[in-house]
Amino acid sequence: MSSGTGCRADAEPAAAAAGAAASPAPAAEFAATLAAVAAERARLAARYARAGDEATRAAVRAEARTYFRTTVVREVFPAWLGMPWGLGKNSTADRPHAPGMTVACGYFVAAVLENAGLALSSRYKYAQAPALQVQKALAPAAADLHRYFSVPGETLAAEIAGLGDGLYIIGLANHIGFVVVDGGDVRLVHASYTGARVVTDEPLVSAQAIADSRPKGYFVTPVMHDDRLADLWLRGAAVPL
Incomplete structure (x- = not known):
């Protein structure tokens, strides 16, 4: 697989009007979300920190995992929708709809993780790293790396649905994004270089980025499903790359 941060450098920059049409939430509203997180x-x-036994710590980690995933899907993703995709020095936004900024696919992924309270050793390094490196940093267990070869979108969506409800990262050819599975519904949330070229929430089965990556295949890994990442989130410790 190629680097997940290129986001198809052959594509044209996003149109500024695309982001304006999304009616983004005010910056103050997102600041309140970050404060709540x-x-x-x-x-x-x-x-x-007060937990006196492993059973109590395990219960807190489980609560943290649920809170993180729910916050990403219900609070963070909606705030980013419509943010213009782009490449170059102005594509490194860490907040949605920052004036004069766009967001590349890798920077979107890194920003969302940090917006939901997960500290990264370096947002810039995460944003610029190959997708597979990012995925292995977040979910290092070999059993968590799911490799799908040259299959159509319908097959890929069914395979990912079979992994269970939750939040995932998908590594594509020169692209990276999130996948949300909810009751068999499989959606791709990413800073899209296709279509309107904005941060998009779309059915995975029909996403152009999925079709583009078919010749090289796909990597899929879960996000915040294990004790290690929950522990780092709770302690405010940075996830090494």
Whole structure:
């Protein structure tokens, strides 16, 4: 697989009007979301530090995993939708709809993780690293790396649905994004270089980026499903790349 941060450099830059048409939430509203995430992480972290036995710690980690995934899907993703995709020095946004900024696919993934309270050793290094390197950093267990060869979107969606409801990262040819599985519904959320060239939430089965990557295949890994990542989130420790 190629680097996940290129986001198809052969594509044209996103049109500024595309982001304007998305009616983004005010910056103050997203700042409140970030504050709420920080407060909840601190609350759970305090419980985790006070836990006197492994059973209690395990319960807090499970609560943290659920909170993280729910926050990404219900709070962070919607705020980013419509943000213009782009490449170059202005494509490194860490907040949605920042004036004069666009976001490349790798920077979108890194920003979303940090927006939901997960500290990264370096947002820039995560954003620029090959997709597979990012995925192995977040889910290092060999059993968590799911490799799909040259299959059509319908087959890929069915295979990912079979992994169960949750949040995943998908590594494509020169692209990276998130996959959300909910009751058999499989959606790709990414800074898209296709279509309107904005941050997009679309059915995975019909996404052009999926079709583009078919010759090289796909890597899929879960996000925040294991004790290791939950522990790092709770302690505010950075995830090494």
